[in-house]
Amino acid sequence: MLDIDELRADTPGCRNVLHFNNAGASLMPKPVFDALQRVLRDENEVGGYEAEQRAQDDIQAFYTEFAALLNAEPDEIAFVENATRAWDMAFYGLHLKPGDRVITHGSEYASNYLALLQQSRRLGFEIDLVPSDATGQIDVAALEDMITPQTRLIAITHVPTQGGLVNPAAEIGRVARKHNVLYLLDACQSVGQIDVDVAEIGCDILSGTGRKFLRGPRGTGFLYVRCGILDQIDPPFIDLHSAQWTGTDSFEFAAGAKRFENWESYVAGRVGLMEAVRYARHLGLANIEARVTQLAQDLRVALSEVGGVHVHDLGQRKCGIVTFTKDGIAPKALADALRADGINVSVSPITCARLDLEARNLQSLTRASVHYFNTADEIERFVDSVKRA
Known part of the structure; x- marks a missing residue:
């Protein structure tokens, strides 16, 4: 129900980066x-x-x-x-x-x-x-x-x-x-x-x-x-x-x-x-929610299939934020490697959510957050970049 090509044309940043940092700061539409x-x-x-x-x-x-x-x-x-x-x-x-x-x-x-x-x-x-x-x-x-x-x-x-x-x-x-x-x-x-x-x-x-x-x-x-x-x-x-x-x-x-x-x-x-x-x-919040939820779930599934990658999202209901770790590389180093590949993500350190992350023995997480203007092709490119990191 959303015209993704039109929405991406309305978002100039889509031409410059793969933006999976919408939980940090999204790209403004025109x-x-x-x-x-x-x-x-x-x-x-x-x-x-x-x-x-x-x-x-x-x-x-x-x-x-x-x-x-x-x-x-x-x-x-x-x-x-x-x-x-x-x-x-x-x-x-x-x-x-x-x-x-x-x-x-x-x-x-x-x-x-x-x-x-x-x-x-x-x-x-x-x-x-x-x-x-x-x-x-x-x-x-x-x-x-x-x-x-x-x-x-x-x-x-x-x-x-x-x-x-x-x-x-x-x-x-x-x-x-x-x-x-x-x-x-x-x-x-x-x-x-x-x-x-x-x-x-x-x-x-x-x-x-x-x-x-x-x-x-x-x-x-x-x-x-x-x-x-x-x-x-x-x-x-x-x-x-x-x-x-x-x-x-x-x-x-x-x-x-x-x-x-x-x-x-x-x-x-x-x-x-x-x-x-x-x-x-x-655009309609119901339409936005449906697309964001589906894109995020597709990303979780794709990341879960990568060896050494662990998805850490909790809850019966999940949204557009996807957090994960990869064996052998710290979340900040992974975020830096992705940024060098033209991909924006964030890192969630223990100091932002000590009660939760400390209880799960996690020091930090790589956080990828999708929005409705993101695409299946971007998910594929993102997962490939995570594999190479």
């Missing part, structure tokens, strides 16, 4: 690059504030496009400079206290877990790790058994940085709603490759980035906060955009999720990210 350049050109020619005025329609469309993408309301969406800061703006504003408990999982991303550790040290709450089931995903039954009257938050990563695992977000959401526990979902690696519906998932807060599977610019991110829980979060810092100075000793938060934004932001990036969302919605 309409996104053009939108970005249009604002930057206006900033250069007429001034920054004036360029922002010219872009007002696109800036407002950021909220409506994201709302449509996530099945949310426009006033539940905020633009934030990156996914980690979006997650932080919500998490650091929660009223956690000594004796409270926060549940997370061993697949959690380093930045999130570091924040949990820091706030646990500051505020005195306890961190509980839910076990995995036999497939490696979150054990939902065990999660429910762990909830106590002191449990205040479930903080989960939908798709971990270090593998193809897709955690059962909607099942977790049903448990959170049943027990009236706040649910924070890191969707940094899922939005753009998976059809994500916040109403179906049941999360209260969701954070994500622009540069990965949404194919937007770097330096862009977004935050969804359900309107019904806004009063339970005190933004960790505010300015004259996120709040109004109503009197000498008084202020009021901005309406909706805009209270988590800053006045100064990357206007061109915001417009570019809006265009990336519009582009993805035009």
